Amino acid sequence: xxxxxxxxxxxxxxxxxxxxxxxxxxxxxxxxxxxxxxxxxxxxxxxxxxxxxxxxxxxxxxxxxxxxxxxxxxxxxxxxxxxxxxxxxxxxxxxxxxxxxxxxxxxxxxxxxxxxxxxxxxxxxxxxxxxxxxxxxxxxxxxxxxxxxxxxxxxxxxxxxxxxxxxxxxxxxxxxxxxxxxxxxxxxxxxxxxxxxxxxxxxxxxxxxxxxxxxxxxxxxxxxxxxxxxxxxxxxxxxxxxxxxxxxxxxxxxxxxxxxxxxxxxxxxxxxxxxxxxxxxxxxxxxxxxxxxxxxxxxxxxxxxxxxxxxxxxxxxxxxxxxxxxxxxxxxxxxxxxxxxxxxxxxxxxxxxxxxxxxxxxxx
Amino acid sequence: xxxxxxxxxxxxxxxxxxxxxxxxxxxxxxxxxxxxxxxxxxxxxxxxxxxxxxxxxxxxxxxxxxxxxxxxxxxxxxxxxxxxxxxxxxxxxxxxxxxxxxxxxxxxxxxxxxxxxxxxxxxxxxxxxxxxxxxxxxxxxxxxxxxxxxxxxxxxxxxxxxxxxxxxxxxxxxxxxxxxxxxxxxxxxxxxxxxxxxxxxxxxxxxxxxxxxxxxxxxxxxxxxxxxxxxxxxxxxxxxxxxxxxxxxxxxxxxxxxxxxxxxxxxxxxxxxxxxxxxxxxxxxxxxxxxxxxxxxxxxxxxxxxxxxxxxxxxxxxxxxxxxxxxxxxxxxxxxxxxxxxxxxxxxxxxxxxxxxxxxxxxxxxxxxxxxxxxxxxxxxxxxxxxxxxxxxxxxxxxxxxxxxxxx
Numbered sequence: 001x002x003x004x005x006x007x008x009x010x011x012x013x014x015x016x017x018x019x020x021x022x023x024x025x026x027x028x029x030x031x032x033x034x035x036x037x038x039x040x041x042x043x044x045x046x047x048x049x050x051x052x053x054x055x056x057x058x059x060x061x062x063x064x065x066x067x068x069x070x071x072x073x074x075x076x077x078x079x080x081x082x083x084x085x086x087x088x089x090x091x092x093x094x095x096x097x098x099x100x101x102x103x104x105x106x107x108x109x110x111x112x113x114x115x116x117x118x119x120x121x122x123x124x125x126x127x128x129x130x131x132x133x134x135x136x137x138x139x140x141x142x143x144x145x146x147x148x149x150x151x152x153x154x155x156x157x158x159x160x161x162x163x164x165x166x167x168x169x170x171x172x173x174x175x176x177x178x179x180x181x182x183x184x185x186x187x188x189x190x191x192x193x194x195x196x197x198x199x200x201x202x203x204x205x206x207x208x209x210x211x212x213x214x215x216x217x218x219x220x221x222x223x224x225x226x227x228x229x230x231x232x233x234x235x236x237x238x239x240x241x242x243x244x245x246x247x248x249x250x251x252x253x254x255x256x257x258x259x260x261x262x263x264x265x266x267x268x269x270x271x272x273x274x275x276x277x278x279x280x281x282x283x284x285x286x287x288x289x290x291x292x293x294x295x296x297x298x299x300x301x302x303x304x305x306x307x308x309x310x311x312x313x314x315x316x317x318x319x320x321x322x323x324x325x326x327x328x329x330x331x332x333x334x335x336x337x338x339x340x341x342x343x344x345x346x347x348x349x350x351x352x353x354x355x356x357x358x359x360x361x362x363x364x
Numbered sequence: 365x366x367x368x369x370x371x372x373x374x375x376x377x378x379x380x381x382x383x384x385x386x387x388x389x390x391x392x393x394x395x396x397x398x399x400x401x402x403x404x405x406x407x408x409x410x411x412x413x414x415x416x417x418x419x420x421x422x423x424x425x426x427x428x429x430x431x432x433x434x435x436x437x438x439x440x441x442x443x444x445x446x447x448x449x450x451x452x453x454x455x456x457x458x459x460x461x462x463x464x465x466x467x468x469x470x471x472x473x474x475x476x477x478x479x480x481x482x483x484x485x486x487x488x489x490x491x492x493x494x495x496x497x498x499x500x501x502x503x504x505x506x507x508x509x510x511x512x513x514x515x516x517x518x519x520x521x522x523x524x525x526x527x528x529x530x531x532x533x534x535x536x537x538x539x540x541x542x543x544x545x546x547x548x549x550x551x552x553x554x555x556x557x558x559x560x561x562x563x564x565x566x567x568x569x570x571x572x573x574x575x576x577x578x579x580x581x582x583x584x585x586x587x588x589x590x591x592x593x594x595x596x597x598x599x600x601x602x603x604x605x606x607x608x609x610x611x612x613x614x615x616x617x618x619x620x621x622x623x624x625x626x627x628x629x630x631x632x633x634x635x636x637x638x639x640x641x642x643x644x645x646x647x648x649x650x651x652x653x654x655x656x657x658x659x660x661x662x663x664x665x666x667x668x669x670x671x672x673x674x675x676x677x678x679x680x681x682x683x684x685x686x687x688x689x690x691x692x693x694x695x696x697x698x699x700x701x702x703x704x705x706x707x708x709x710x711x712x713x714x715x716x717x718x719x720x721x722x723x724x725x726x727x728x729x730x731x732x733x734x735x736x737x738x739x740x741x742x743x744x745x746x747x748x749x750x751x752x753x754x755x756x757x758x759x760x761x762x763x764x765x766x767x768x769x770x771x772x
Contacts, residue, residue, distance in 0.1 A: 050456040050459065051460055054452070054456055055453065058449075158540065159542070165541065165545060166541050166542065167471075167472065167496075167541075167542040168448075168475045168764055170479055183480075189454075262476055262479070264448055264472060264475070266448055266472060267448070306445070312404075313404040313408075314403070314443075323403070323404040324445075326404075327405075327445070332771075
């Protein structure tokens, strides 16, 4: 470890304990703390608009979901094209409780933290179940298996009258120590809740990767036969990777249900699964900070492309189909170009920026 | 001293001129509304002309000082691309801007925001006529008869026109969603309450490009009437296939053939453009006045479209008329609130809308709301496709839909 704990000259360690640090330098820790203070503090300083708070809350929920997907795809090397269905499992767990006991039942309104955890557990159970084919399947074949789950989920929700055939199932307003969270405070309240969950789960992932279970994920990704030879259980590792991804997705789904105060089928379609996949890839697979960059970048791009398409729709009034096509076209084009020129994702830019803070002459 | 007075006078003159030229032409009040719908994306074939209709009417209102006192309406129209989450975001944005009325679009988006409408207590005028939007809801004002009313009316029309002593055998061809299933369920309730039809089969269509097997199956089951509740494209595919197979009835209820009927979003000039001659004989229930009727209302709609340079396709679309009507309801609500000497805010507009009563050139009948009635135009016209246009057969008001609502 460097003598200077503020600006390291390189990544070298003299003990395992040093390598296990959450932050390698004081600078890392300081930047992270400042960033956290800004995230928690800015709503107290600036005027809050519900529209922008909704966008921010959405980004944070996407971060929770992408954390799970990045564990699965980035760290364990297992592809999933049905991640939105797992998010849907979490949302529909809350919706099911509302259907059975009523949207304003005390369990829904007061014990929402418990319901969020239960939704995560349901996501984990479904994740583990869907992960079973991973024992036998790899790569594209596994992708098809997860795609099947997405299809089954969509069909199931759309045809079951219990799930209102995909139409909105309402979720009651959450209560806090100060009473019911009113409409004016709704988005701000959930901003703080989701942000807290993001921080806790983020540290959870960071710590997981330092344990033997986290190392197993990476080992199985790199070579599952070699991992097997080293005494690891690749089958179990794959299943618990799916379960973990399902847990994160389930939590994200429950948060979505409470944020929107309702669960509707069209928030968990194949389109959303592809968007989560794009977030994970653009952010940087197998990196921790990529989990945060990806959703921010994709959601921002989505908003910009939406405005572009809307503008085109107003001017190309004689050809609405052309305007319709502009959104997926420009969105897809940006993703393709990004992957061509920066396949390691935005996390790589962060890595390069950080390397500038290292001491000369060992910056690179 | 004299020069100082002259200087001050000149300075004041300059200030007056500057203010005179920089102030907006209208010195009246601006009333903010918000509209969110699918200008692009799924269902934009309906949403696009709908948006144009609303936009043109608001332009007309502002240019002709329709509200009086130089008051104008500012209604930004946002493209939600048929996504509920986006609609929610736009709704929050509009609320931040302090809108008085929300003009919404899809069934899903309205159902998702139903609780918000009640909480915020904002009058809403949707483009979806799903019956569920006005169940346990006070602030949603449906412009015209619901989809359920369309479907039940068509079933009643079949009963009234069917020749023979047997019970007419009917199949339903519906959209695979609550949008399609809701009217079916209400028709089934009407049947259980005594409406004399036999629903032999329900087809939830997919994205099939060929309906040969389905049509032959319906024929083999003795089906005579097919009531559609979906969007135009699948209906056009089915009608084209029926024409190719020679199973389309030449006259209403022809034995051994199929007579096709449909609700609001299944018909109109767009269906004729898609299915051509296969549309001939198609029976359509709708609460809008069509330009093919060539009456005073139709002329006014075409004049408005021409004034703002719309093409024929948009001008003749019943969805263009639907957009006009939604904008007219909002305009009349503001105008009547002003006329009553009340402050124009959400609360007073809501009060006014509960007794709003006016005649629109875009609709088949008068718009009439009451404290217990949330449907504007109750009258439906039954149209038939003839010679490449839809022609009115008669006006129709469902009897069974009241029984279904009472039984709910």
